[in-house]
Amino acid sequence: MFNDATVDQIDEVLKSAWAAFHVYRKCSLKERAGFMRAIAKQIEALGDELITVAGQETNLPEARLKGERARTIYQLNSYAEACEKGDWLEARIDTAIADKTPPKPDIRKMLVPLGPVVVFGASNFPFAYSTAGGDTATAFAAGCPVIVKAHPAHAQTSELVARAISKAVEECNLPKAVFTHVHGKSFEVGQALIEHPYTKAVGFTGSFAGGKQLFDWANQRKEPIPVFAEMSSINPVFLLAEKMKTSAVEVAKLYAGSITLGVGQFCTNPGLLIGLEGTDLGQFVSTLASEIKTIAPATMLHDGICKNYVAKRAQALTQPDVEIVALSEIEPKDNQGIPTVAMVSGDTFINNxxxxxxxxxxxSLVIKCKDVLQMIEVAKHIEGQLTATLMATDHDIRNNQELVDTVQNLCGRFILNSVPTGVEVCLSMQHGGPFPSTTDSRFTSVGADGIKRFARPVAFQNWSNDLLPDELKNENPLGIWRTVNDDLSKNVIA
Incomplete structure (x- = not known):
């Protein structure tokens, strides 16, 4: 239905975005926030048509899509509020001291926008991580134009949302190229977007192979640019002894739901369950198996994801010494993922x-460890993750500090006695972890701190007050929080 953008079209898009950047970057925080709120209203105005089209393209149920649309609208509004408050600017002011030897200059620092940002839509979240998702919203908040490449798996859904954003652009009297929408199934489209000299940052949610390729292209440029890619994560869960002794059945039932939630198509799906061999782990596995067997296979997002699941699952299950613990006992239909749990020893996992x-x-894969030392060794063999979870009592935590420290070192969000599925949109959320879960563990793609990804610090030295940005002026006309001579304050500088 939609043609791939050509190299010439991409060149025109980026040139226009670069021109729009020099206008949009000067929009006030209030104006940017107003634009983001206008987008939220336009998406809401799409009504049932958006849900219907997205359902047809993604196989996601209506309730899930309505919930995700609400989340997307909430993200736009909450990031708009954060944009306007200005805390993310990290305004720092150190006033001059003329009689110091040598004299101390007046230095004032804040974050400023990077430039045009290319956002790649995600396959598994047609709203919240796609056209008007978190990457787009935070880039707008930072003062950056956005070029979205629609995900081919829900191109029409992306097109509808793109039209809503364009209406908001027009309503707010912004340059048209503050937002541009392109299509492309071929890797050449993505490469052209990344390599264009006016692209200044990239947001991506998807596979490791896709994210790593974008990252490599970006770093091979004459001017390397940041790529904020959320990629592979298996979100290990560590089942500690005392917790399992009292709660094995409860925890197993909880995780049966988490493993199969959304047909397992979440970046936070718990793919590893690591416990200590013995009666308690046996009870956990037995209960988990009983639950999994009764959960019906469900339709996956599209046939590409289903084929990949079938292939990866088969590869894992045919490895030496892998035991199948449970399969759904309900016959799958076309494009449906079969709920599956397998099990291996700690030695097998470490060596494969x-x-x-x-x-x-x-x-999900259960790993049976001989003792806590082997559990630590397993943790050391796990690469960087978005999340890691401990199912543990306070006593378990205090008695296993080396394990706790090792697990904390491999994740961005460290969870206790809960499930990793479900990512709250709030300022304290960290949705990003060590490589290969993301390309830069210092940043988050969820929560208003994500705005900082698309900005860079600039220090203004010895500038006259009336020439400074409003954010740094003595009178603090925006009323934002600033660190003035090492003290956090909204006060006017005398």
Whole structure:
């Protein structure tokens, strides 16, 4: 239905975005926030048509899509509020001291926008991580134009949302190229977008192979640019002894739901369950198996994801010494993922890197460890993750500090006695972890701190007050929080 953008079209898009950047970057925080709120209203105005089209393209149920649309609208509004408050600017002011030897200059620092940002839509979240998702919203908040490449799996959904954003652009009297929408199934489209000299940053949610390729292209440029890619994560869960002794059945039922939630198509799906061999782990596995067997296979987002799940699942299950613990006992239909749990020993896992790879879908692997020392060794063999979870009592935590420290070192969000599925949109959320879960663990793609990804610090030295940006002027006309001579303050500088 939609043609791939040509190299010439991409060149025109980026040139226009670069021109728009020099206008949009000067929009006030209030104006940017107003634009983001206008987008939220335009998306809401799409009504049932958006849900219907997205359902047809993604196989996601109506309730899930309505919930995700609400989340997307909430993100736009909450990031708009954060944009306007200005805390993310990290305004720092150190006033001059003329009689110091040598004299101390007046230095004032804040974050400023990077420039045009290319956002790649995600396959598994047609709203919240796609055209008007978190990357787009935070880039707008930072003062950057956005070029979205629609995900081919829900191109029409992306087109509808893009039209809503364009209406908001017009309503707010902004340059048209503050937002541009392109299509492209071929890798050449993505490469052309990344390599264009006016692209200044990239947002991506998807596979490791896709994210790493974008990252490599960006770093091979004459002027390397940041790529904020959320990629592979298997989100290990560590089942500690005392917790399992009292709660094995409860925890197993909880995780049966988490493993199969959304047909396992979440970046936070718990793909590894690591416990200590013995009666308690046996009870956990037995209960988990009973639950999994009764959960019906469900239709996956599209046939590409389903084929990949089938292939990756088969590869994992055919590895030496892998035991199938449970399969759904309900016959799958076309394009449906079969809920599956397998099990291996700690030794087998440590020595087989294939078992460390993500199987994107309703699949999880139980690892039986001989003791806590082997559990620590397993943790040391796990690569960087978005999340890691401990199912543990306070006593378990206090008695296993080396394990706790090791697990904390490999994740961005460290969870206790809960499930990793479900990512709250709030300022304290960290949705990003060590490589290969993301390309830069210092940043988050969820929460208003994500705005900082698309900005850079600039220090103004010895500038006259009336020439400074409003954010740094003595009178603080925006009323934002600033660190003035090491004290956090909204006060006017005398």
């Amino acid at each position: 890197p294939i078992l460390h790879q993500e199987v994107f879908g309703p699949y």
